[in-house]
Amino acid sequence: MKSNHKLLIAVIAGSTAIVGAAIILCVFYIYYYRRKSHRQNVYRLSCLDSDKMSGSCRALMMDFKKIESATDNFRETNILGAGGFGCVYQGHLQPANISIAVKKLSNADAITQFQTEVELLSKIEHPNIITLLGYCIHGETRLLVYQLMHNGSLETQLHGPSKGSALTWHLRLKIALDVARGLEYLHKHCRPRIIHRDLKSSNILLDSNFNAKLSDFGLAILDGSQKKSQLKLSGTLGYVAPEYLLDAPPHTQSTVSWAMPQLTDRTKLPNIVDPVIANSMDMKHLYQVAAVALLCIQPEPSYRPLIADILLSLVPLVPVELGGTLRDEKSLKPATYVHT
Incomplete structure (x- = not known):
């Protein structure tokens, strides 16, 4: 009876350990999968390999609500320009007190253009190249935030x-x-x-x-x-x-x-x-x-x-x-x- 009791306890303990390990692995898999998916969707477009280009990653992921507030909810009167890519809005970022221009990408090529802009402009810094202050992904919307250029184009x-x-x-x-x-x-x-x-x-x-x-x-x-041979004329x-x-x-x-x-x-x-x-x-x-x-x-x-x-x-x-x-x-x- 004692040996059967000990065997039962061992079986229960072993089963509990296996179930616990399975739960931990399941949680870890879900966490890893979501994090990997998030990286592929967002951080894949952050910085290029530092060995390939000089400079450090400067652009920050920004909160959509802050950008929305800075542009007064993307008010029509704040539009600086528009094109096939979408619209560019003027805004004012608080509490930093910085005037900004926000490009809101909306066409089918937006994701590719967005990735390219973030990857390149996050790594380079020069007085004759526009400064990318930040970027944002909100659902299907892609936003790029630049320093405002007061004399336009x-x-x-x-x-x-x-x-x-x-x-x-x-x-x-x-x-x-x-x-x-x-x-x-x-x-x-x-x-x-x-x-x-x-x-x-x-x-x-x-x-x-x-x-x-x-x-x-x-x-x-x-x-x-x-x-x-693979380059598309652009x-x-x-x-x-x-x-x-x-x-x-x-x-x-x-x-x-x-x-x-x-x-x-x-x-x-x-x-x-x-x-x-x-x-x-x-x-x-x-x-x-x-x-x-x-x-x-x-x-x-x-x-x-x-x-x-x-x-x-x-x-x-x-x-x-x-x-x-x-x-x-x-x-x-x-x-x-x-x-x-």
């Missing part, structure tokens, strides 16, 4: 209500120089190199001092991450490399083909200059800029200059106080710029 400045009146000749060259510096950082100092693939005036943003910053990295790729017609026009629809207007005859003929060159700056520029400098532009649109890719060469060509044309090396009595006079 270069496109808005040139083609908006002010019609370029705030942009002097030297200020335009400064913006070109800023863009070249941002691209040089992506091409030369990032490991692996980053190819933006959608550089255009609407993706060049201007802060309150007209410092230019590259934005919208949704189509960017890491050099060598994909075979050329970008905006009129801004992409000339060879992209081989795949363009018939009768597509090309800015490059329109500008080429003007750039190669000095007598025609003044005809394509913005009237706002026509009387304030140095013609010698205009010829130099035209020469650089002409090299950039050569049909043969190998004939086009590296961005580092373009940078070296622009630096002497920009006044010292705007970040270049040009020293000139006229350029050294304080200028008044209109903030819009």
Whole structure:
């Protein structure tokens, strides 16, 4: 009887231990599965391998309610711009007292673009590249939070209500120089190199001092991450490399083909200059800029200059106080710029 009693106790104890272990394993599996799923959905898009790129992860996952409050519940009057990707809202983040721009992604490609932006912009830091402050996933909604650029985009400045009146000749060259510096950082100092693939005036943003910053990295790729045969042609017609026009629809207007005859003929060159700056520029400098532009649109890719060469060509044309090396009595006079 005693031995049977001991056997019964041992069986009960063993069974209890097995059930307990099974429960623990089940709980651990559920926890691990959920955590893995969460990582795949969110943290997969946080930071790239630190051995592959310089810098540290800076962007933070932000609370949806805080972003919602900062934009006044995504009020329509706070919309800064809209496109195929969704809308960009102006906001004010409290208690940090920071003005922000929130991109709310809504199209079918939102997840891929969202992942690319977070992965790349979380790892890079440069004065001529937009700063990503944070990101958020709320159901199907993807939000990207950037520093607010008070002077909007270069496109808005040139083609908006002010019609370029705030942009002097030297200020335009400064913006070109800023863009070249941002691209040089992506091409030369990032490991692996980053190819933006959608550089255009609407993706060049201007802060309150007209410092230019590259934005919208949704189509960017890491050099060598994909075979050329697998790359899908991306970008905006009129801004992409000339060879992209081989795949363009018939009768597509090309800015490059329109500008080429003007750039190669000095007598025609003044005809394509913005009237706002026509009387304030140095013609010698205009010829130099035209020469650089002409090299950039050569049909043969190998004939086009590296961005580092373009940078070296622009630096002497920009006044010292705007970040270049040009020293000139006229350029050294304080200028008044209109903030819009």
